[in-house]
Amino acid sequence: DAGVTQSPTHLIKTRGQQVTLRCSPKSGHDTVSWYQQALGQGPQFIFQYYEEEERQRGNFPDRFSGHQFPNYSSELNVNALLLGDSALYLCASSPGTPNTGELFFGEGSRLTVL
């Protein structure tokens, strides 16, 4: 049973560019959440997708957007990249029903903005 998979694992971008990160949830999970983890910090909640809609959003600007597909996979898009967007981006999945609240994290996509 594959866990949460993310791609790419590492990428380097320059300021002003745009990036798309991808996530496939754990088998049987239909809810996907995205977190940003800066170096030496705890993960910060970006948003959560369920039934192809953004269900809840953290304190992140509109430059951060997402999408969920009918197969439950998800994308995180970041526009107009800033140096401060450099971080590990973690995708986490959870079952919608029963919703125990337990999150399963992927290995993350490490984004470096130069």
Add this chain to the structure above:
Amino acid sequence: GENVEQHPSTLSVQEGDSAVIKCTYSDSASNYFPWYKQELGKRPQLIIDIRSNVGEKKDQRIAVTLNKTAKHFSLHITETQPEDSAVYFCAASIGGSQGNLIFGKGTKLSVKP
């Protein structure tokens, strides 16, 4: 806004000793409190969790306690081993929402053989 404070930021213990990490949260509606272990370059992994209707939970060498009145919860690791060395994060659910968590800033635990 909602906040989770975690202490200490670093903790060094001798193998076999106990380690305790403490967290406080601000949102009265939080009802789910997981603890994650993150090794260098790896994903966070759930090690134990507790819900608001329970005061204490234990799983082998790991235990978590919750005091809802005081809004704090703690992780206890007994008989520590070198492989327990990692960064540990506490988290609290955002209100009653499942799957959306606020994390503490982490505790770097070092277990010396």
